[in-house]
Amino acid sequence: MAATQPVQALLERVSKASFVETWRRPQRRMVILLCLPAFLLLGVLVGWPIVYGVLLSLQRVTPTAAPGWVGFRNYQAVLGSGPFWQTLFITLVFTVLSLVIELGLGMALALMLARVVRGAGLIRTLILIPVMLTPAVAAINFRVMLNYDYGVINYVLNQVGIASQPWVSQAGVGPMLALILTDVWRSTPFFVLVLSSGLLALPQDVMEAADVDGARIWRKLFLVKIPMLAPLLLVTVLFRVIDLFRTFDIVYVLTQGGPGTSTTVASLRIYNDMAVGNFTSYAATEATIFMVLTLLVSIGLIRAMKAS
Amino acid sequence: MSQRKRLAGFGSLALVLAMTGCSSTPSGGQTPVPTITGAAAETVAPWAASGTAPDTTITICLFAGPEFDSMKNLSPQFTDFTQGTIKVEFVPIPTSSSNQGTLSQLKSGASTCDLVDQSSTNAGLINQYLEPLQPFMDQASLFNPAAYNLEDFPAALLALSTTADGLVSLPYGSDTPLLMYRKDLMDKWGITVPVPPAAWSWDELNAAIAEIKPQLAAENMEFPIAIGGASSVSGAIFALQAMWSAGGDPLSGPTSFAFTDPKVAEGLQNSVSLVTDGNASPGSATYDYAELQQALIEGRVPMAIEWNAAAADLGDPAKSPLTAGNMAYAMVPYAGAPDQARAFLSTHTLAMNRNSVNKDAAFEFIAWYTSADVARIYVESGGGSSGRTSLLTDASFAEKQPVLSALGYSLAVAHALPDSPYLPSILTDVIGPSSNAAYAGTSDVSAAVAAMQVAGEALIQKAGG
Numbered sequence: 188m189a190a191t192q193p194v195q196a197l198l199e200r201v202s203k204a205s206f207v208e209t210w211r212r213p214q215r216r217m218v219i220l221l222c223l224p225a226f227l228l229l230g231v232l233v234g235w236p237i238v239y240g241v242l243l244s245l246q247r248v249t250p251t252a253a254p255g256w257v258g259f260r261n262y263q264a265v266l267g268s269g270p271f272w273q274t275l276f277i278t279l280v281f282t283v284l285s286l287v288i289e290l291g292l293g294m295a296l297a298l299m300l301a302r303v304v305r306g307a308g309l310i311r312t313l314i315l316i317p318v319m320l321t322p323a324v325a326a327i328n329f330r331v332m333l334n335y336d337y338g339v340i341n342y343v344l345n346q347v348g349i350a351s352q353p354w355v356s357q358a359g360v361g362p363m364l365a366l367i368l369t370d371v372w373r374s375t376p377f378f379v380l381v382l383s384s385g386l387l388a389l390p391q392d393v394m395e396a397a398d399v400d401g402a403r404i405w406r407k408l409f410l411v412k413i414p415m416l417a418p419l420l421l422v423t424v425l426f427r428v429i430d431l432f433r434t435f436d437i438v439y440v441l442t443q444g445g446p447g448t449s450t451t452v453a454s455l456r457i458y459n460d461m462a463v464g465n466f467t468s469y470a471a472t473e474a475t476i477f478m479v480l481t482l483l484v485s486i487g488l489i490r491a492m493k494a495s
Numbered sequence: 496m497s498q499r500k501r502l503a504g505f506g507s508l509a510l511v512l513a514m515t516g517c518s519s520t521p522s523g524g525q526t527p528v529p530t531i532t533g534a535a536a537e538t539v540a541p542w543a544a545s546g547t548a549p550d551t552t553i554t555i556c557l558f559a560g561p562e563f564d565s566m567k568n569l570s571p572q573f574t575d576f577t578q579g580t581i582k583v584e585f586v587p588i589p590t591s592s593s594n595q596g597t598l599s600q601l602k603s604g605a606s607t608c609d610l611v612d613q614s615s616t617n618a619g620l621i622n623q624y625l626e627p628l629q630p631f632m633d634q635a636s637l638f639n640p641a642a643y644n645l646e647d648f649p650a651a652l653l654a655l656s657t658t659a660d661g662l663v664s665l666p667y668g669s670d671t672p673l674l675m676y677r678k679d680l681m682d683k684w685g686i687t688v689p690v691p692p693a694a695w696s697w698d699e700l701n702a703a704i705a706e707i708k709p710q711l712a713a714e715n716m717e718f719p720i721a722i723g724g725a726s727s728v729s730g731a732i733f734a735l736q737a738m739w740s741a742g743g744d745p746l747s748g749p750t751s752f753a754f755t756d757p758k759v760a761e762g763l764q765n766s767v768s769l770v771t772d773g774n775a776s777p778g779s780a781t782y783d784y785a786e787l788q789q790a791l792i793e794g795r796v797p798m799a800i801e802w803n804a805a806a807a808d809l810g811d812p813a814k815s816p817l818t819a820g821n822m823a824y825a826m827v828p829y830a831g832a833p834d835q836a837r838a839f840l841s842t843h844t845l846a847m848n849r850n851s852v853n854k855d856a857a858f859e860f861i862a863w864y865t866s867a868d869v870a871r872i873y874v875e876s877g878g879g880s881s882g883r884t885s886l887l888t889d890a891s892f893a894e895k896q897p898v899l900s901a902l903g904y905s906l907a908v909a910h911a912l913p914d915s916p917y918l919p920s921i922l923t924d925v926i927g928p929s930s931n932a933a934y935a936g937t938s939d940v941s942a943a944v945a946a947m948q949v950a951g952e953a954l955i956q957k958a959g960g
Contacts, residue, residue, distance in 0.1 A: 250620055250916035252959035264956065334786070335778025336717070336795060356724075356780035358937040445726035446780055447932030447946075462595045464920030465620060466957050 243471035261472035293378020326440035543859035546578030556608035558593035651909035664844035669882035691904035724934025734930035737766035752951035780935035806898035824901035840909035
């Protein structure tokens, strides 16, 4: 920490000075030159695709229409499209429900793990296995397990006298629950790992002080542990929200957006418009709007993080 | 164009060509081809067989899969056929993005790919970038029409290879969904399934299902038939076939739809009723190629409507002991006239990039690979099904590959496809989700076809119409 202080001080001074003034000083010039490759790399790999996407969204690029600039007409079309808003709503429902369950379950498991004295390391390693699995592979596993005719879940139900259920091919909440279940299974360990580390790092003297003050388990959790974990929680939630917003693979494999369009999330819709329909500019517009919405949510979370 | 831009353009082109290694000769398309005489002249590709072609390497960009493997395995025989003068390289395109990948290659204007795969679903997208083949077929040095026998291909197959400029591709594979059934069980139950060219009507199929149902429990089966209603291209094709089977034609033009035609709803209802009446699994709304094939392999159903490609594994005793030697194949059911055009014809054809710099050599490969002799090797090796009638009706294949005969008759009732660049999107975004909703029971058939009409109109808007 101490080693970074002079650099921070220098950067603050650099940002305040004008560029020409900065460039004249050899030490500062070196700072700029050393940072330049990273900025160029970011510009090429991150900046340009974003700019290109936005430029595409202002054009008409379809398999048949003559290409050309169309201003904000694509935005007008996308924002006026009912199915687009429907996919956003579905994405939001999937994100919020998955996040709440993963966070709750992750916290519970992390708290339980904190009480394990022997073998906690091994359990933590084992619990990480689903995270290491490719989402598509996890979805294929669940697709097989949830299969109406030969899935293990229906088999178990049959053994206890309950009729088979068409989990991912019926009206109602079944297909969405199947998606959430798959994501919860795959991603809860991420919360467990991060929150376990956070719990282990909490200062023992504060915990002991709470014990001395007679705080019971729930009061300790809600008034001591969670507030102290808040920055960590927010970072973790931020990462997961961005990840959940972009979910594509498990939906593509498990439900293909069905039944009907009841689980068509934004990424799947953008993919279909781009890769199947070749409506390049339309898909770019959807992607740009979606990126802005994700950015707004992320900024909100970052602000909350700073405030905490 | 500035000097710098021009240099950058040449630099990029040189880099692309160097990386792909596809430009060993720039002359292929330009050098006049000499007259070929002797034994080489008797082959389908005289110039290639003569060994007088300059050393050339052609590049084929093809979706990864069994078709890719078969072509790659057979390509050294082409190099031998050309006496070592024309070599073949392959660039695999991921299967999940084969249409997009092929389109991107062609649209870029690069000559990287000399040959590409033109299929039923990408034809409307890529046809404008393909080289017409007729000028090559008119040159006696390049093509021997008598040895090739173009008439061996069914008209429906050649129609999909033809644009306003004439033929732009030649077929090497064809697929359609078929009604597949366990002949051993049908014989045991005393049910006669019509042999192609005869077929069951929907009513006859339902009558047979009623007879089959009481027998299922003894065979540890729950449903008489497996059908695919997934929200996928394949699921949409099954639904479209059902609509066609009743005489409905929802894709009346490249960008106009007639989903509200009562015959469309009637046809789809025939198929959806199999699920709603309890004759097919409630899981059908998620079933695609793999699940249907698996249902037959595991002996869970005596019948399925499935793509002919599944027959290879079903006939293999190592992969499917229950079905090997016990499967028979028929055409999909109809409503109305038995010759009702209703089969979705999925083709695989070889087409030439308009920007290829090795056009003559590339054409010679097309002629050789789609010739009767190579098609026979292709079918014999189990690589796939040729579109050639002579092979589909060949008695020597009938016992080992009974699916070929049914496929041949099915080609005769293939329904025409619109020459639309939006066909992939029509299947995925317009038909797929709504037919899937009907199979899942989240909407009835009339609501589903109405939703298809709305989605179709939205697609036209999206396309800038």
